[in-house]
Amino acid sequence: MSRQWKGWGPGGELPEQHYLIEPRHLAGGGDIRHVTEYLRASGWADRTPRAGTPIVFDSPDKSVRLGYDTAAMPPGWTVSGRTTLDEPAWHVTLTAHVPVEIIAGLTDALTQTRPAHAPNVWAPLEEQNWATARGKHFTATSPDGDAWVQFHQSPAGGAHWWAGARTEHGRTWDAVFSQNTPMHLVQGFATALADPQPVMRPRGHVPATDRIRTTSVSVLPSQLAAWKQARVTAARTATWARNTWAARQPRKPAPRSHTARNGAAAGRH
Template sequence: MKRRQRRPAGWSPAGAELPQPHYLVEPRHLAGGGDMRHITEYLCASGWKDRTPRAGSPLCFESPDRTVRVGYAEHIIPPTWTVSCGPQNDDGAGAGWHATFGAAVPVEILAGFTDALTRPPAPHAPDVWRPLAQRDWAVGKKGHHTASSPDGSAMLQFRQEEGRACWWACANATTVAGTSSRVWSAVLSDTAPLYAVEGFAAALSDPRPLLRPPGHIPFAAARQVTATPYMVLPSQLGAWQRTRLAAARATTRAKAGWSVNRARPTGHTPPAYTTPAGAGGRRR
């Protein structure tokens, strides 16, 4: 008997691409972790180096200036994303700053923080609370400076206790029976770059739902979660990621050009058609 060949997803006898079922999940902070390539491929497109061991775990990516590291460790319980800057011991102590994010933090929200680290700081002074207040989060001070989502299932705080300070975020899910459980939490040093914390806050409070395939909505049973069926072509998914990576490469080229121009002595005229060294980010 002749064995049938496996056909790729989206294939049809007529050769036309078939839409695949997905879901638009809201609120986004309860959509589940998602595809980590949303973060890792963007870092590589921004010129970061993949320092992951050959064994494949833990994932590790390093900034071009070798000062910041983004990692994901799935061999620990619970699996955790870590972002750190500066010299660091095995336990994370001694880092210039350090941040940890639970694996259930949607990658699109975590990317608000990691994407910001690949770009020059914005010219305006960062304001972590601004995007939250603009999106109807309740911002105030009840012991700690706190912002809560409209449905109360997510929170961002700036905590100051016993002479120590940090940023702390969490998301909670409530079942139909009324029981509540912690879905994820994140802790960021008070010395973490404010523009990156602002990026995280903006992505956390973004009201737009997140796209997830069937079987990848771990908190679908939560009372707050709405999953709306949505058909999408496989080529659309690829195009959206390519657009995102193209933006990362463009930003990297612009940043490299800005650095070269800034360092050039006054009055120096560059030769025609010179491309700044390192202008092209690593392609993946």
């Protein structure tokens, strides 16, 4: 199926063929800049070495590090949170073929204020008619049966979250979240995973599987650039708003030390 993408205009640009792919969990990895440029616009520091690999980003407070390494076995993403006063260390691994739009559900959430309500990983899945089953492990399965999210419990009492997808050729990707991964991050990933909206891939980057539905669209380069820029602009705007709010909060006076008080008292004698 082919159609002209809305928004064509003058300017002499030649349209490029892309494909809308659904379900998104079988769309392939995509352009990693969908993740990294949003983090950069959100104030994350690019620590990538001059050689260009692996890609490394640190959060502004240095509590979280993201990496993307094609030389790792298996190649893919890692997101690690160090131990803080509020939570223990945690770790997420995602193989290279996890669609970037789904990874962004996790990484975008890292740049946002943590929600006040208790996260619910299963809610966005059930809203999109994913089937849930209670057994040794609690599992939600996509309507097509090719993707899942599982809360995996081991006999020794350990636990972790596991998500994945497969086609007729076998396993496509895996994502594993350690037991201490903040729940709102797992929920963000699950929400993006269950999103029924298709994702776009350029010609030559459509996975070879009969399990997907594709729609051919013609897109102007300026449109692609505008869509990418809109996402970056949204990140910058949100970051500016958070920083402005934080700067306006009254600072609590530092408590005077016992030594300072005693010294002042001594000086009055």
